[in-house]
Amino acid sequence: MGEGVAFYLLAALILACGVAVVTVRSAVHSVIFLVASFLLVAMLYVLLHAEFLAVIQVLVYAGGIMVLYLFVVMLVNLKRAPEQRVDPRRRDRLGILVGGAVLAELVAIGLYAFMQPLPASPPAETVAGANNIERVGWLLYTDFLVPFEVASVLLLVALIGAIVLAKREL
Amino acid sequence: MVDLIVVPLLKIVVLIVAVLTAVAYMVLLERKVQAWVQVRLGPMRVGPHGVLQPVADVLKLLIKEDITPSRVDRWVFTLAPIIVLVCAFWVFAVIPVGPTVELFGREVSLQLTDLNVGLLYVVSIASLGIYGTILAGWSSNSKYPLLGSLRASAQLVSYEVAVTMTLVTIILLTGSLSFNRIVEVQRDMGVWFAFLQPVAFFIYFVGGLAETNRAPFDLPEAEQELVAGFHTEYSGIRFALFFLAEYTNMIVVSAVAVTVFFGGWLAPFPNVGWLSWLGYIPGWMWFVIKVFGVLYAFLWVRATFPRYRYDQLMRLGWKVLIPLAIANVIVTAAVKVWWLS
Numbered sequence: 001m002g003e004g005v006a007f008y009l010l011a012a013l014i015l016a017c018g019v020a021v022v023t024v025r026s027a028v029h030s031v032i033f034l035v036a037s038f039l040l041v042a043m044l045y046v047l048l049h050a051e052f053l054a055v056i057q058v059l060v061y062a063g064g065i066m067v068l069y070l071f072v073v074m075l076v077n078l079k080r081a082p083e084q085r086v087d088p089r090r091r092d093r094l095g096i097l098v099g100g101a102v103l104a105e106l107v108a109i110g111l112y113a114f115m116q117p118l119p120a121s122p123p124a125e126t127v128a129g130a131n132n133i134e135r136v137g138w139l140l141y142t143d144f145l146v147p148f149e150v151a152s153v154l155l156l157v158a159l160i161g162a163i164v165l166a167k168r169e170l
Numbered sequence: 171m172v173d174l175i176v177v178p179l180l181k182i183v184v185l186i187v188a189v190l191t192a193v194a195y196m197v198l199l200e201r202k203v204q205a206w207v208q209v210r211l212g213p214m215r216v217g218p219h220g221v222l223q224p225v226a227d228v229l230k231l232l233i234k235e236d237i238t239p240s241r242v243d244r245w246v247f248t249l250a251p252i253i254v255l256v257c258a259f260w261v262f263a264v265i266p267v268g269p270t271v272e273l274f275g276r277e278v279s280l281q282l283t284d285l286n287v288g289l290l291y292v293v294s295i296a297s298l299g300i301y302g303t304i305l306a307g308w309s310s311n312s313k314y315p316l317l318g319s320l321r322a323s324a325q326l327v328s329y330e331v332a333v334t335m336t337l338v339t340i341i342l343l344t345g346s347l348s349f350n351r352i353v354e355v356q357r358d359m360g361v362w363f364a365f366l367q368p369v370a371f372f373i374y375f376v377g378g379l380a381e382t383n384r385a386p387f388d389l390p391e392a393e394q395e396l397v398a399g400f401h402t403e404y405s406g407i408r409f410a411l412f413f414l415a416e417y418t419n420m421i422v423v424s425a426v427a428v429t430v431f432f433g434g435w436l437a438p439f440p441n442v443g444w445l446s447w448l449g450y451i452p453g454w455m456w457f458v459i460k461v462f463g464v465l466y467a468f469l470w471v472r473a474t475f476p477r478y479r480y481d482q483l484m485r486l487g488w489k490v491l492i493p494l495a496i497a498n499v500i501v502t503a504a505v506k507v508w509w510l511s
Contacts (some may be wrong), residue, residue, distance in 0.1 A: 071323065074308050
């Protein structure tokens with residue numbers, strides 16, 4: 001009961017923040033709303049007993065990446081959105097395409113969940129909070145070792161790319 | 171019901187009142203310590219030896235006019251000091267002030283909540299506090315605050331890496347991120363981590379100075395260059411919030427340092443016979459004494475060292491502290507894997 005109320009409250013707030021991100025005028029305000037929605041998503045994770053994920057969400061997304069976003073937005077100092085040079089019809093078409101894709105994905109997920117309903121309560125071992133971090137660590141370094149390493153190499157490539165772009169002469 | 175709502179609420183009230191009082195007297199202590207170092211008397215007028223000075227300061231800040239400059243971003247300008255202060259207070263939720271005690275026939279742990287990700291929680295909340303600083307500088311719509319906040323956020327982001335790395339070594343030693351567990355491991359091993367991990371402690375202390383914008387790393391509010399840095403345009407009670415947050419953050423850094431490196435509420439020398447009377451002093455008292463000791467070190471450093479240049483600060487952070495912290499993690503992990511198993 002309480003969890004349900006909390007979930008719907010959080011979900012409504014997340015959606016409200018999401019709408020605010022794309023509708024407010026100032027870019028800095030958008031970033032603030034985006035941070036707020038990240039924090040609310042972190043609360044959703046807490047509701048699911050995934051404390052580790054929640055803290056990582058705050059640390060990496062809300063605390064790390066968005067600070068850099070804010071940096072960029074502040075330095076570029078966009079008072080209003082840049083003049084649109086693209087053909088408005090093309091923009092609309094693109095918007096319909098992307099929106100349709102997201103909608104299709106959501107419907108697919110909904111259908112899948114409908115066809116294969118999850119067990120009412122998750123298995124006990126995933127709920128045990130005490131070993132939350134340990135379990136994530138085990139999974140990362142056993143079952144998901146290759147994706148994990150690939151992701152880290154990807155980040156390294158991005159890092160080197162940024163240095164190459166930023167430095168005139170190496 | 172009582173355990174779920176009343177007890178935590180009482181704990182929160184006690185914590186906030188205690189921290190606010192501590193902050194008020196930190197300001198006085200800072201002025202006094204600086205005065206002693208410089209062979210002056212410090213504040214002497216309000217009350218005997220100036221002990222009522224904090225009261226006078228608070229009253230003054232409360233009744234001062236709160237000016238909002240005309241071309242600021244009003245919402246963000248109001249939000250920024252709130253973010254800074256709230257983030258500073260949030261951290262106290264996981265700090266264990268003492269062991270479980272019996273109070274009015276009820277077991278009460280002197281900790282708001284024992285999160286199993288406590289250490290990461292502290293780091294993540296600290297990273298949120300940066301927003302207050304950046305937004306304050308941006309929303310003021312003025313050049314000194316903007317420069318100050320850019321400096322502050324660059325400094326905070328870079329020193330955060332080193333500090334987090336030192337905490338990783340502690341996680342390696344304890345195998346847990348819960349503060350309570352960290353204290354217990356120090357008790358069981360019979361050594362405080364400051365002595366087991368002196369390099370980590372040094373990096374943490376230096377990083378802590380930088381993260382709280384304290385001298386010698388108080389570049390974000392270097393008076394000679396930036397007036398007052400990111401809070402130049404703030405006045406009255408909103409300035410007071412920033413002031414409060416800065417000192418609260420100092421207490422936060424000290425409290426985490428005490429918990430992680432100085433055994434939290436543990437009494438020193440439990441194994442020395444003729445010092446066993448130290449164990450009769452309650453745990454929370456030891457905690458307060460130790461926090462006070464670390465805070466004193468903060469003030470001492472401020473009175474002793476000149477301010478760094480900005481490039482020196484960045485070089486120290488990226489080229490000295492972070493590699494040192496990473497090397498420390500690797501050495502600790504290697505010792506743990508090959509030696510202790």
